[in-house]
Amino acid sequence: MKSKSILVVEDEKKILEVIQAYLKNEGFDVLIAEDGENALEIINREQVHLVILDLMLPKISGEDVCRKIRTMSDIPIIMLTARAEEDDKIEGLAIGADDYMTKPFSPRELIGRVRALIRRSYREEQPLADFLSYNHGDLEVDVKRMLVKKNGDILNFTPNEFKLLYVFLVNPGQIFTREQLIEKAFGYDYDGFDRTIDTHIKNIRQKIENDPKNPVYILTVYGMGYKFGGGK
Structure with missing residues (x-):
């Protein structure tokens, strides 16, 4: 199966490096962005199969990035945030996120959620006869x-x-x-x-x-x- 491309949008360098390393170890192609503006530029330019999106970003907030993505694509989105309140989680899902993880999180659990979301979202990409x-x-x-x-x-x-x-x-x-x-x-x-x-x-x-x-x-x-x- 062709490798899926994951965009990680995170301005905390250590967290970004950890996520990137785990994803690459699992065979994913990884794109990175450290602010919301760059994230949208990448999505407009590259083929992206899933976005891991931090909410607290410079230039354009994660919430606004999520809303903008949803106006042009149904790319699966996993939100990352330090806010653990139930209302925050509900709001994140309401604006278009498919999943939600609070910091600190287990990188292994994140990878598990990425794989599950990829499977659900791209079942239609299984080989189809002409x-x-x-x-x-x-x-x-x-x-x-x-x-x-x-x-x-x-x-x-x-x-x-x-x-x-x-x-x-x-x-x-x-x-x-x-x-x-x-x-x-x-x-x-x-x-x-x-x-x-x-x-x-x-x-x-x-x-x-x-x-x-x-x-x-x-x-x-x-x-x-x-x-x-x-x-x-």
């Missing part, structure tokens, strides 16, 4: 060419419909809320309403299902969201 076929060719998807076929006939898919279908294909059986589908398919800057997802799914079902009212591919999980059933 060509997918379901139910003996009833539904076929050419991923590279962004083509969808039903019984050999090419379907007219919009870019947004294909993006949404792709999320389901690479996460078979996983239940997604409307909000999660928006984030994964269209990104955080999407300006549509979450109910727009229902319209997209209705349109996709009209195209790929034999009976759209009794779907076998994109299934509704009542009270939760949608999942891909694989046609079984």
